[in-house]
Amino acid sequence: MSANPSGASAADTYFRDIWLSIKSIAIGMRITLKYCFSKTVTIQYPYEKLAFAPRFRGIHEFEADKCIACDMCAKACPVDCIYIDKSAPRKIDKKTGKAVGGDLLRYAIDYQKCMFCALCTEPCPTDCIHMGKNHDLSSYTRADMVVEFQELDKKGMRTPLPLWADKNAAKIPWVAKEKERIEKGLLATTEADIPEV
Numbered sequence: 715m716s717a718n719p720s721g722a723s724a725a726d727t728y729f730r731d732i733w734l735s736i737k738s739i740a741i742g743m744r745i746t747l748k749y750c751f752s753k754t755v756t757i758q759y760p761y762e763k764l765a766f767a768p769r770f771r772g773i774h775e776f777e778a779d780k781c782i783a784c785d786m787c788a789k790a791c792p793v794d795c796i797y798i799d800k801s802a803p804r805k806i807d808k809k810t811g812k813a814v815g816g817d818l819l820r821y822a823i824d825y826q827k828c829m830f831c832a833l834c835t836e837p838c839p840t841d842c843i844h845m846g847k848n849h850d851l852s853s854y855t856r857a858d859m860v861v862e863f864q865e866l867d868k869k870g871m872r873t874p875l876p877l878w879a880d881k882n883a884a885k886i887p888w889v890a891k892e893k894e895r896i897e898k899g900l901l902a903t904t905e906a907d908i909p910e911v
């Protein structure tokens with residue numbers, strides 16, 4: 715056997731390479747096996763769901779009957795994705811706590827732009843715009859990403875019904891409850907408002 719410049723023979727190099735290959739496969743298999751037997755971190759949503767962090771900010775919930783269309787939320791929005799229109803000034807009736815005056819013609823949020831910063835909720839003088847707990851606004855068109863909250867209010871809803879909730883309500887109990895909550899116009903501003911799996 716001839717020696718190479720490093721002093722190792724060709725046979726030494728051959729057997730060392732075999733040893734290094736076996737060693738690297740063993741290290742890889744050890745990592746693979748470790749993950750095979752450890753607790754999984756992914757879940758089969760929507761059959762299972764994770765708990766939200768307490769300060770999670772999801773798709774807004776909007777109480778149109780308390781909105782005076784003052785534009786404070788739209789002015790606070792850093793990406794200008796809130797669109798408001800009214801027929802005449804509105805104000806809160808102190809007896810009922812509801813907005814009176816002109817009609818709220820439009821209250822829409824473009825979720826292609828919204829970054830869920832919650833800055834719109836802070837200046838609201840009537841506390842009628844809230845960060846909700848739903849995160850899924852999948853849709854078939856870009857236009858559907860602009861949520862017309864005033865149109866939802868006509869159906870008694872405070873927030874849009876996600877496609878997944880509509881499609882899975884019949885087979886998943888917690889989704890049925892969530893769909894019912896949204897259709898009844900009940901707010902979900904805390905984790906406790908969302909049904910358990």
Ligand code: SF4
Pocket residue numbers: 790791792793794795796823827828829830831832833834835
């Ligand atoms: S959460 Fe932020 S980005 Fe979204 S509408 Fe409110 S202010 Fe605008």
Ligand code: SF4
Pocket residue numbers: 780781782783784785786787788798837838839840841842843
């Ligand atoms: S700040 Fe509140 S009351 Fe004023 S337009 Fe926005 S949601 Fe309506």
